[in-house]
């Protein structure tokens with residue numbers, strides 16, 4: 064499928080620090096793509112370069128193969144939240160929709176639908192400054208999607224939201240992708256990313272570390288772990304074949320992290336009888352654990368090289 068957004072060899076230097084270095088990826092119609100990385104990795108800088116808020120030193124950005132980015136076809140929730148304060152919710156939504164050429168009647172009807180969906184019924188005449196942080200974020204999200212963008216860019220959409228609102232955002236983002244919107248989002252909430260994203264691009268210190276579909280990334284990077292509840296000694300579990308590390312969760316629960324190439328059914332078949340098992344499960348490690356693994360591995364590398372990790 065033709066990508067809706069193509070980012071090619073993007074680089075940006077501030078003073079003498081290269082904060083993004085040769086970044087290339089694509090976002091396709093119907094898909095949710097995550098751009099991930101530790102604090103300061105360069106996610107927002109990449110997004111700002113895509114949005115034309117910054118001009119890259121090298122590389123290019125194209126929308127359906129066109130270097131002229133049609134801003135009215137893009138929805139953007141920036142990392143910096145904040146709408147004009149002294150304006151009523153409906154007025155700001157209609158004003159922003161008008162900037163994107165949405166007919167007023169349609170904009171109003173869509174705005175009311177979304178206010179209902181996001182549990183903001185009756186808030187249309189409330190001034191923006193009277194909204195809570197989460198409510199303000201919902202209004203800003205509505206502003207980003209009111210004009211039915213073909214590409215939606217969401218910088219940290221879940222930060223500061225309560226669990227119910229996170230679910231609402233998650234469902235809406237999924238629905239937008241199912242309806243054909245290409246979505247690029249950055250987030251630190253790995254559980255949510257794992258649940259909704261089709262592909263991911265992980266950067267660290269401005270460079271690509273991982274790029275691929277969620278399934279591929281999990282297959283390539285997520286080793287198996289085996290959780291055992293039972294009366295066991297940790298040193299005995301550490302001696303089992305293919306066990307790299309054992310974490311003790313509480314007195315009776317242990318997590319065995321297995322080596323990359325372990326063959327699970329063979330490993331289970333040869334399980335020693337002396338291990339006490341009340342409950343047992345085998346899963347792949349989560350995206351959260353992969354992320355920590357990669358970020359800390361880099362940190363060790365940096366320390367070995369005598370460089371301080373930012």
Ligand SMILES: Nc1ncnc2c1ncn2[C@@H]1O[C@H](COP(=O)(O)OP(=O)(O)OP(=O)(O)O)[C@@H](O)[C@H]1O
Pocket residue numbers: 077082100101102103104105106107108109
């Ligand atoms: N306008 C700027 N001038 C100078 N340095 C900047 C500027 N904007 C960003 N940087 C630097 O670029 C690097 C990447 O910042 P960026 O905001 O892109 O990271 P991020 O991955 O979005 O981080 P976070 O997860 O903390 O939001 C950081 O070292 C930051 O200090």
